[in-house]
Amino acid sequence: MPISTGGTSDWPDGGFTGIRINPDTLVPQIVNEEAVAAALAASADPGDLIFVRLVQGHAAEAAELLAEARYNDPSSLRLRIFEADVLRVSNRLDRAVELFRQLLAETRGTPDEPVIRQHLGRSYFASGNTAAAVECFAKALDLFVAGSADAALIYASTVALQRARYVLDLSS
Numbered sequence: 501m502p503i504s505t506g507g508t509s510d511w512p513d514g515g516f517t518g519i520r521i522n523p524d525t526l527v528p529q530i531v532n533e534e535a536v537a538a539a540l541a542a543s544a545d546p547g548d549l550i551f552v553r554l555v556q557g558h559a560a561e562a563a564e565l566l567a568e569a570r571y572n573d574p575s576s577l578r579l580r581i582f583e584a585d586v587l588r589v590s591n592r593l594d595r596a597v598e599l600f601r602q603l604l605a606e607t608r609g610t611p612d613e614p615v616i617r618q619h620l621g622r623s624y625f626a627s628g629n630t631a632a633a634v635e636c637f638a639k640a641l642d643l644f645v646a647g648s649a650d651a652a653l654i655y656a657s658t659v660a661l662q663r664a665r666y667v668l669d670l671s672s
Contacts, residue, residue: 511529512655512660513656514528514529516528517532518535519551519552519555526660526664528551530556540552546568547576547582550566550582553565557589566583577612580599581603584599588623593627594627596623600620600623603616603620614639614653615653617636618637618657622660624636625663625667630671631668633660634665634668637657641661
């Protein structure tokens with residue numbers, strides 16, 4: 501299931517203007533620099549800049565911005581997710597998985613659970629634990645559908661599950 505070379509319009513939404521999820525790597529990728537720049541200029545949310553720096557692969561800068569944002573809002577789930585993503589972008593995949601598993605334990609049974617499962621699945625996928633990624637993506641998809649989540653979330657989860665299953669089938 502390699503990505504099509506016809507463009508990125510069918511890639512899942514990455515959660516920020518100009519960013520989409522690469523269906524091969526399951527990692528957010530900037531597909532429109534101008535749109536990202538314009539959206540950042542219009543945003544007052546420090547989390548948006550942290551996210552963009554993570555997508556750009558600037559883990560150290562994202563970590564600095566994150567430390568300040570966490571100081572101002574220590575209980576923010578979004579910022580805690582970014583903390584795990586800093587670990588993932590820094591190739592500290594075991595630590596990222598560990599933190600996402602902790603977040604999953606805290607969010608189990610809440611509307612945030614499928615989002616955490618999706619992120620955990622992405623970290624498992626990046627670390628090469630494709631079977632665990634498939635399990636996470638499948639459960640996330642079930643929860644998104646059961647909770648009547650936004651179609652973009654369901655689509656992203658579906659694409660991730662399909663990709664992980666494809667990679668798992670190749671390795672067996």
